[in-house]
Amino acid sequence: MELLDNLALGFSTALLIQNVLYCFVGVLLGTAVGVLPGIGPTATVAMLLPITFNFEPVTALIMLAGIYYGAQYGGSTTAILINLPGESSAAVTALDGHEMARQGRAGPALATAAIGSFIAGTIATVALAIAAPPLARVALQFGPPEYFSLVLLGLIVSIALARGSAIKALAMIFLGVLLGTVGQDIYTGTPRFVFGQRELYGGIDFVSVAVGMFGVAEILRNLENEQTRTAVVSKVKNLWPTREDRRRIVGPILRGTGLGAALGVLPGGGHVLASFTSYAVEKRISKRQQEFGRGAIEGVAGPESANNAAAQTSFIPLLTLGLPAHPVMALMVGAFIVHGITPGPNVITDEPELFWGLIASMWIGNVLLVLLNLPLIGMWVRMLRIPYQVLFPMIILFASIGTYSLGFNAFDVYAIVLFGLLGYILIKCGCEPAPLLLGFVLGPLLEENLRRAMIIQRGDASVFLTRPISAVLLALALAALVVAVLPAIRKRREMVFTEDE
């Protein structure tokens, strides 16, 4: 019954009026950026992060989390209506969802996506509440060698976040780690790579890196080929699925939820993997395989449930180990740290209100999302008509204001330019920015635990292999690396991602 007590504590926190309000703001913004192609949740969270510094920690995290899973939700609307996935995981939804819309069944497709996401979100939230505490207890036994190996594993697995060549993703990860070393050394206080600039003593602000790489670079990409968005959106009517539809979506929703909840735990793009896997499973076991790609409702229900379930359970590594599974999570690590909380296994015992409040808020957020998405669908459709020429100046302006307000430091704004340009060139060369951001956030942890482990073990590096948990984690990291480099599997990965385009 401990679980019920904990959930009661969570709901009493999450139902505080300001928390519900900011949860609502979060999912509203999340839906908006999910719907709009060209602006993603990472850039949004990065821009809004400075604003949340004045909030209570739990309120801030509830809102940021809301943006993340709200975006998963909103992405499906764009995918179904105009065949443009607003978020990468919604790409699969576009296959059958848009086909349904063309047949005049946009309403049931949207409703199925919303219902599936809601059921998946609810079940996955419970899974999160059940699975997180035991995992956190295991993680409490971790010493510096285990943490070092775990962080390394997380970084290697994040190669899966990137499409394209694995060696480039690896280089991006370690470039991120390298950029993370700028600033005062934690052990000796020696300022490193600061070029005598006082502003750099605290390190490069990760908000600048994220806004530059995900905001500015993305805008430059979009401005390469300007085209008017053809928003020929038909009226959405007959929202409710027919009795036949309802019968057909039950199985896919439940299977999608299970798959998503399991795959979401994997660090590195679990939600994208989940929606693709769910689609493949539904297609294989369906009696109506020929309908897939031509508007099969199962092809909407399964993947949508899977990606939403994965969005919830991807909080498990963050909350129990302090390991971010997605660039947005990497930013949330930053939010924890700003509020003086080290994300990791201690959060659950030291800050039970924050931990359970955040989990409970996810369920509340899912309820709000259903309310926002079904009755207000017309509003989101209209939002698709906002021209990009208004959108990108807004991103640039709000990004510069937000970053400046971090520390009233003009240097942080200049850093956006630097990382925007660097990111733009690297993205053009086929390097994805997500691994770099993860490397940047996790790099200092990697260094700290390496050095601490070496001090404790008197300079004996074999400790990483002789401690069993550490050895297993390193073996997993090695296996992940081999898998990422092996050509056969890489080909399959590329296939998955070309459909993603």
Next chain:
Amino acid sequence: MERRRSFPDVLAGGIFILLGGAFVVGSLGYELGTPLRMGPGAFPLLVGLLVAALGLGIVIKGLVAGEMIAFGRIPWRAVAVITLALVFFGFTVRGLGFVPASAVTALLTTLASSRVRLLTAVAVAAGLTVAGTLIFVVGLQLRLPLWGPWLGF
């Protein structure tokens, strides 16, 4: 195997070698310490070498069997204007104040699109300045003067 040169691969690898190398050179200036007590230079040195080595690998792969990526054109106008707008904001927000700095930044940014009409640009910039002021200064109580000391306030 057929030789496929890939310019993006070579460029990306070059950037990694350059940045990794720069950190290696920089870290040699700090104390390296011993394995037992690593100095501030040790970790950046190791990672820098790793990045440079990976960069070298990418260059070699790019010369032999590169990844075929369309590099595409670069929107020079957008690059220049957005850089200018952001630097302008950082440089003047304290001196000119929130409103003028935002207005100029927004106006410059709208000009990044090659298809914008001047009237639209002014309207968008004005709208964003008002929205920004309402959200950040009025709503979120950002402690910044609306009009700065350079304007005689």
